[in-house]
Amino acid sequence: MGNRKKYQITEYCHRFLADYIKPGDCCVDATCGNGGDTEFLCRMVGENGRVYGFDIQEQAVSRTAQRLENAGCGERARLYCAGHEHMAEYVKEEAAVIMFNFGYLPGGDHRIATQADTSLEAVEAGLSLLKPDGVMSLCIYSGGDTGYEEKEKLLAFLRELDPGKWLVLVCGYWNRKNDPPLPVFVLRLDPR
């Protein structure tokens, strides 16, 4: 069953990203949610690293802060109750890894979800912060009546990224039914 767990989307992303994070790096969790990814990033960057976390919901930010405190790595994080499209106003260094989880807060109010236009702005802001050889992960959710417009806009935008500068891997679950989440990875190839 270890393998099954390993291929839940969060574990899948962590496995992929772990190769790209070194102690002391700066990373960004663009959508803290319950803080699982923020904690992962804090562990990976070590005590000399820095993780910036964003969420528009105060509930998510406080849950994440509590989680990091429990894990003993709260001092590595800077958490902001702000939309991820504003991340470049807060992050003033290059990031090795930037993580996005679109959609709504797990266990929270489903009416409050990321939106296509601000998500696209946030991804563009993230790309501007990504260092050479850095990676952005995007977990895109769609299902019921939500998420389709966001997914379509994000994928259309990523399709047009210059292949000499960016490598975009769309790594879908091919044989799962009912709108499985879609993990996407964007690697910065150019040295700037």
Add this chain to the structure above:
Amino acid sequence: MGNRKKYQITEYCHRFLADYIKPGDCCVDATCGNGGDTEFLCRMVGENGRVYGFDIQEQAVSRTAQRLENAGCGERARLYCAGHEHMAEYVKEEAAVIMFNFGYLPGGDHRIATQADTSLEAVEAGLSLLKPDGVMSLCIYSGGDTGYEEKEKLLAFLRELDPGKWLVLVCGYWNRKNDPPLPVFVLRLDPR
């Protein structure tokens, strides 16, 4: 540029598969070609491991044998000039990793290429040999007037695999133009 190389398809597959191979394992290269993957597998399984290699072209088998000899790991391999759809007649143990590269021999006669029907048979044979937690990689090429039928048949077959028993990841290059190769990974989830 290291990163760019890392995301050529062969390197991409090797990175993914490396986690699934332990010293002493049995692996299969279903399509030896120039032997690059066979050598990778031989290195990964170590001196107590075993790699079975198949190719329908004598030229490919002899190139691969020479390559393994040069690399000092020839004794770990059993190479057969036989179609990959017959692999289960030769391999009598469970495999940790099985690699496929469809299409024609690089630098060889483009008229001699893998064919949709036998490729499908070979993949089914491979799945029957894969051990729990084992992985099959399939690099699918299409372009010009070739490979489309094979790609379509393979993807249709993989789409129907029971999601409780198999995890199928289709990991495409999203922003490359002109028919980029398509890496696919199939993980055996069930304990049999």
